[in-house]
Amino acid sequence: MRPNQTFDLTVDLVNAEDIQDARAVLQFDTDQVTLDRVHVADGTYDADEESVTLTMDDHAVLTFDVDRYVSEDVVIELTEAQVNDAVFFYDVFEAPANPPLTLEIDGRSIGTPTELTVTDRDGKPVEGVRFDVGTDPTRVEAIANTWAFTKEDGEFTRRWLPVRKGTSFQLLDEDERYARVIDDTETERYVRTDAIREVDWASLPVTDRDGKVRTERLTAFGGDVRLQAVSPDGDVSARWDGSIVSALGSNNPEHVTLTWSADPATSQTVTWQASPLVDSGALEVEGTTILADSELYYHEDGEVQVFQATVEDLEPGQSYTYRVRTDENWSETSTFQTASDDDFSFLFAADSQAQTPEQFELLTALLEDFATDEHRFLMHAGDLVENGDSLTEWNYLLDAVGAFARERPLMAVLGNHDVYGDGYNTFKQLLPYAHNGPAGQEGAVSSFTYGDAEFFLLNSEAEAEEMRAQADWLEEQLQTSDATWTIAMFHRPAYSSNPLTSGERTADIFAPVLEQGGVDLVLMGHDHSYMRTHPMVDGNVADDGGTVYVIGGSAGPKFYPGVSYEYTDVLYDDNEQVIVSFAITNDHIRLEAMNIHGETVDEYVIEK
Template sequence: MKQEKSLLDLFQETNKGISRRLFLETCGASLVAAALPINLTKVFAADAVASAGHLTLTWSLDPKTTQTIAWSTAENSEKGSLQVIKTSIYKKSGWEKAVTIEADHELFKTNTENVMLHYATAVSLKPGTIYTYRVKIDDKWSEPLQFSTQPDKEDSFKFLVFGDSQSGLPKNPEYGPWKKTINNAYAAHPDAAFFMNVGDLVEVGQDYAHWKNWYAAAKDVIDKIPSMSVPGNHETYDVPEENHSVLPLYFKKQLHLPMNGPEALKGQVYSFDYGNTHFAVLDSQLEEEHSYVDHMLELQANWLDQDLTASKQEWKIVLFHKTPYYNKATRSNEQVKAVLTPVLDKHHVDLVINGHDHGYSRTYPIYQDTFVDAPAKGTVYLVSGRSGNKYYTDLSPKVWDAFFHDPQAEPNYVTITVNQKVLTINAYTQSGELIDVYSIDKQKQVDIPRTSLPEPSNNTLLVIWGNLLQTPLVAVPPQKISGIWHIPLRSFIEFIGGKIDGDSEGNIIASYQKTTVLLKLNATQANLNREAHTLTYPLTLLKGTAMISVDDIKTMFAFQSRYDKAMNMLFMVK
């Protein structure tokens, strides 16, 4: 077949006095499109190229041999099609030898408009190959784009990780910060094979205005590399009430992910392999979804146990939104931690990635809720920070953090590179400043920087919500009295945000949230919310400080306690 002359050739034949550089600067994108072996008149016809509402790559099947593509159009659009061809062939003969796949489609009735969703999966692709694709909308084709399949033997790969990209404003779908973060990240790391957003993609999950702006912000990335996302609590929020939760319908309708999770959570919980790494994605939204899915955490724990047992991959990475090891001031996720971490410990998951707190932190390796001195002995938990507009002002490093960064000044993102037996985490600010570097080398059985646990204190340390209380916050450290741990009552109440008053006769009034208790030194009788209450142990005076047992703290204020002998720390959390 005779090769058509490019627009550049034609232009230079008739305009020999104009330099190539000037031509490129003035024609820019038109040159790229026109140089392709397609009809030139269609390139410049404004109504001849279809424009999808959004175009998104995901994997629902094997990344080596398949690619799933989803797009949206107006509600009255015809059923769409996908065309795929090896880029090397496309450069020679255009779309002549392309494979055409008829898309599935579904009318999606949203809160703002009705749209037609189309999705198709190209199969029987060659591993390690660049493909060119386009989608058909009514009788028009979109501009050509490219994707790459996973190589058959992937010795090294990189993927991007984004924390919460939400706007932070329920009534204002502002995704400018997310646009800058994802585009800066991809521009700096064009070799990334895919990206993962660790939940709270949007502010209001059942508000299509937020999704449209999220897609628009990410459009130059999500159509080039797959997005393998994690559901967050904001994906469950309904319209118009931010705190009214439903199942994440909009998330599941639009993002076509592997359907290998538990039956009740398909499309929200899934796993896949890439290279020598196994990825498992969970849904941690117990508070928001428990009324829709019975025993949802236990269901996932059982599934995860089977999923990890079946995996023979070198690396195991698990992602879910809410944080077992958090960096918010007083927000813990104890049920999520209690149900899921035993499975993570059992299978020695290498890395757990979370979102939710909008801070960046990396823990010491942890096994059975205890810090260990090497990643070979435990799991590293990474809180990924924020990639969008919303930030918190009450973040702080916790006792389990080997590294902490507060991204109030600007959003951040993470890259993770797996090179055979070495996994490397790099965290960057939105503008590209390196925040953190950490690697695990399984071959040499070391991590860099080396894990260095804090030396145990001679006195038992009091830790509340992961925060270490020291002098002058704690006048007297936790003490065992008659074999039971006691803590300074005033230090505890004031730190958790309660109020405490006393008189010269030994009467003490302590209040926190909806609980008010009247206590008396050396007495086992108390008044709890105006009702008689018997303490397990009498309130004791030690070095001028009223000490109360952790058992009574649990009964009155619902705080759990755990003593860590290795670190000589008494942990308390609600």
């Protein structure tokens, strides 16, 4: 469905000869479409701005004009239909918005230069595109050199500030003589009304041959902005309705975090953040420099620049020193170690799910008290934060694991709280993992091999169809895996310890593949009380072999009651934070679960 398009919607009666005085009420969104005209073959209609009521014996044709700003699917809903005294309710029409131009915006924080890129449906740049812009509050600019004044107790002071022609302000209100404005220091001032005018956004340059424009005018202030690209031929993009937000980060590297996006034996991925105004970043490993990829990550909490670099061709089982750079500012030096074929240990936690730095200190305490030099990485089963739509909470999390994750990777899966709002994208941006999972689920589903173990990170927050694609992928991976041990992790448990969370799709979709494929260990979260099952095969407690499932309890402030079922071997629901240590050799996996006070709550060995 194209902006400015006109289309006909036909409402037909099937077996019209058997129907008399059929009645239908259709409702539509006037921000998307406008009803232009109605033709009823045999009957009448009554229309207002948002709906039309048809009374007919045959068919009707409704002509709609699509709004030029439409950016979401056009939906015309049949809210009521009555045929021979029978009443029906259902959607009648839905069409995806498909504007001919695509507008990409980089730089949407105060003081950050903005780059606008316009492409056509084939992804080719479009030259000569102008931009329709609207702001709230209204932007004004000085039309000549003038003065700005301040007031105290309702009276002008003698503190005058010279203002150059072209200086921009946000307009709060005005009368015949003076306008009350906000300057770029967020100070309220007054200027003469006849010395300013509304910003002429038509003066923004048009796109160059690469379809790009770079400007500092859009981000001079905060506030709401409406932006749409318009080509010389009248084609348009979807309109962006958003806000100019605060610029986050400093000129120094922040939130330095290790993950794996390639082979843990020969590579290491490092992610960090900095101000949107930082131009470049790099990773230095033992004197070798790798230029970082960077992306401006826009969020309603603010905009930050996220850097990512991966060093490859390393030697297995070796320690390396590294540091990262933003422009000319270096982080302190840290170390990491590549994987080897030796025995190893890792830590497992779930549901840190905190909102404040104080709450995240619980996770920090678990890592500080129980991590040893033998623990090579941290597995986290999701609900890393309380509100995935809060970038602030994600950075609290990175602060909480910072001392650990600067030297040992954080390997996590998505929980239901993590995907609130834009949390799914934030997760993928801040914690990059391998793109070796099923198509379309990159960053959320992946695998990695460490020593004698192959790990599978699954996404229980996906739709059922996507989860089935994960199960198919997992089945294929298990058939070709030559690892001694196979370990899977996802958030929602296939076997629950909470009576309120039973019946998850993971039981129907993931568990059969895990158990039939001989997976040794499955790590889960969500229930906020620690639980370990007996070995399971085909949904039953196994006499020999089988898959062991572990719910990690809570690494944060929230707890749920636990209940034992026939599959439960150990349940711990004493409302204490838990962390689990796993030690892996070529013939056994040893588990020790500890509460925050250092008390062992479970010990278990899986043998081969």
